[in-house]
Amino acid sequence: MDYSQFLMMPQEIGLLAVFLLVFLYDTFMPRTTQRALPLVTVVLFGVYMTWAFLPPSMGKCFGDMFEANNATWAMKNILNIGVFIVLLQSVKWTNDDFVSVRRGEFYELILLTLLGMFLMVSARHFLLFVIGLETASLPLAALAAFEKRYYESREAAAKYVMTAVFSSAILLMGLSLVYGACGTLYFSNLSFGVTATGGVNWMLIVALAFVMAGVGFKISLVPFHLWTADVYQGAPTAVTSYLSVISKGSAAFAFMVILVQVFGSLYQEVWQWMLYALIVLTITVGNLFAMRQRNLKRFLAFSSVSQAGYVMLGVIAANEVGMASMMYYILVYIFSNLAAFGVVMAIENHCGKVTIDDYNGLFKTNPWLAFTMMLAMFSLGGIPPFAGFFSKFFIFVGAASTGSVAIYVLVFIALVNTIISLYYYLLVVKAMFIRQEECAIDRFRSHWTERLAMVICVAGIIFVGLASCIYTSLTKLVEESPNLFLMI
Secondary structure, three states, rough: OOOHHHOHHHHHHHHHHHHHHHHHHHOOOOOHHHHHHHHHHHHHHHHHHHHOOOOOOOOOOOOOOOOOHHHHHHHHHHHHHHHHHHHOOHHHOOOOOHHHHHHHHHHHHHHHHHHHHHHHEEEEEHHHHHHHHHHHHHHHHHHOOOOOOHHHHHHHHHHHHHHHHHHHHHHHHHHHHHHHHHHHEEEHHHHHHHHHHOOHHHHHHHHHHHHHHHHHHHOOOOOOOOOOOHHHHHHOHHHHHHHHHHHHHHHHHHHHHHHHOOOOHHHHHHHHHHHHHHHHHHHHHHHHHHOOOEHHHHHHHHHHHHHHHHHHHHHHHHOOHHHHHHHHHHHHHHHHHHHHHHHHHHHHHHOOOOEEHHHOHHHHHOOOHHHHHHHHHHHHHHOOOOOOHHHHHHHHHHOOOOOHHHHHHHHHHHHHHHHHHHHHHHHHHHHHHHOOOOOOOOOOOOOHHHHHHHHHHHHHHHHHHOHHHHHHHHHHHHHHOOOOOOOO
């Protein structure tokens, strides 16, 4: 075996090094120093994240199963930013008396799931993709059940495990049909096999439907979203924020690579229309159910379902502009959604209140938290001049770049849903700033790590949209990545 192949995996190796250092600290350091573990993890991850921004190695390794290029490098760094914010937000919670016994496990599981997501992003063989998917999924069940003293947390873990098992079974059934039709699991070889079958191969169409259903569970696409609200509500808020952004971003990127590189020749005939229906259902159903929610975690769960539909607009474009728009959207969504979850987590850690009605008059008692939540809602709703407006603009442009009349109709439907979404996002702003009831949340000072995470998110919401060089750089990185869209 040529061990120099590991040089193609600098981000994965760096992440493993952080995992091992956290594990050794948690295992061997004396009990009196254990409270420092969250900050040690944040510092180690921050150092690794800085190193991960160094120019990437490009090429394939391990029998062409793993590929590193500019696009995968950029996507992994976007995920790193989100994980860093989640780690900051969770410092106070993991030092809670009940959680502190297992604080090391929390950080180790988070890092392990991120490693699985990295493998998904770079996988060019379905076996490696499934390994990455399961590495990312199974530890999340343990994380969902982390506060096992609460019935809701145990229920969330059980529902997540059941849906993960069924979605994996559906995905593997689809992959078995793909292998039966083409005789290989390499993405590049499969694309030639799909083309060589000629005409419409019904086995491949069924396989494609199974693959889309299996991955759709991970991204929370309708109708595969039914687990989302219950798991988000029952899981610890730190885990919910991680589930809502990081896992979706990695799965969406890998999903686009699979559809383009494996099933590219079936684009117009089959998977464009499958994805078309999923996008319309996901955006519309997510919006309609979000309007009915009073619990903020369920509210943000259905909001994330709707946002997943917008992310898929970049996938349906199936070109460089679409992928760059999708990556930019995920980056902005990380700042916007984690800002909202940061406020929810700070208030929940203080007094346990998580309903919209509890936030009535929040501006009077905690103006900084109200201001942060307001910016998050404005960005998620796509109100200019915040970053969410630019991310929606670019994702619409990316989808419309195909020039199809049907895609124009899809973009119009998404635009109408954006206007509808403003209603429920502004309900939260109305509660905080306009309602005159006495606030149920007293004045308090959040933990400094929570405040730092909110500052990072607010800066991202304000400046990422104005810094046009970010979107331009992502577009350039995608265009410089070889063979990403070879089969379109």
